[in-house]
Amino acid sequence: MSTGKIQYAEQSGTFVLKFVGEIRLTLCSALDATIEKIFSSMDFSAIVIDLTEARSVDSTTLGLLAKVSILSRQKVGLLPTVVTTNPDITRLLESMGFDKVFNVVGDPLPCPECLEDLPPQDQTEEIVRRKVLEAHRILMGLNDSNREAFRDLVSALERC
Template sequence: MSTGKIQFAEQEGTFALKFVGEVRLTLSSALDATIETIFGARNFTTIIIDLTETSNIDSTTLGLLAKLSILSRQKVGLLPTLVTTNPDITRLLESMGFDRVFNIVETPVPCPECLHEMPAQDVSEEQVKAKVLEAHRILMELNEHNRAAFRDLVTALESH
């Protein structure tokens, strides 16, 4: 299993995230903290998420991306852009309903050398559980398929 990482850059209100390798739960706290930073910025205008080097992405990360889209629409009224050239990742995004809440394109992020790796976050098991629950609730709101797919997981997390 390859280790994943998320890189981040900002230039004049345009924020870029690049997901590399297998992006999973272990990176969710860093991603969520970065989402908060992005939407706390006064100069925020747009966000691009580059998935061209992503080999796998888990549902918690997808839920946080959906959260990012919701916040972008609320703050600036625009859909964020997802860049993917991997047919498997594109299919996954479309099956989750992301084609309705993101602009999905195949053009990579300009200035990849501007990106830097996001630092790991030290969080408790309870905080991780809360992020997983939040992410899956958001995914469930996107479409009926997601609602059915994640209902049991959300119920289990809520009961513990």
């Protein structure tokens, strides 16, 4: 069972996703649905990912965050912002190459009371497998190190 949650807010075209606790695969269906909703919004102008209260973030979640960067650059030509104050999370992001595809900052966001929890999503095992595969393919595309690190996992998921 996940011990984390993802919260969401929007104001004047700026979308905020706040990750709290341990962010794992169980939250990824809701995250992916929210990402699709954000980038289909007509007034999208920016996105901020707040990781200041995240204790851990799994690789599927990292792949979905990489998707956020790709879509943001396609939609508005801007890098999204990641806020992190946890040295372990910051190291993880840097090791995955996120410092090249996000603006990584260390200042917490104002207005935490403006955020709402993402609703849970019930998905079949096959849909979850496809989302995990997509997320890891995106991560592999960020750099050679990620390509090597996730090659076996992606191969195994493709065989399922």
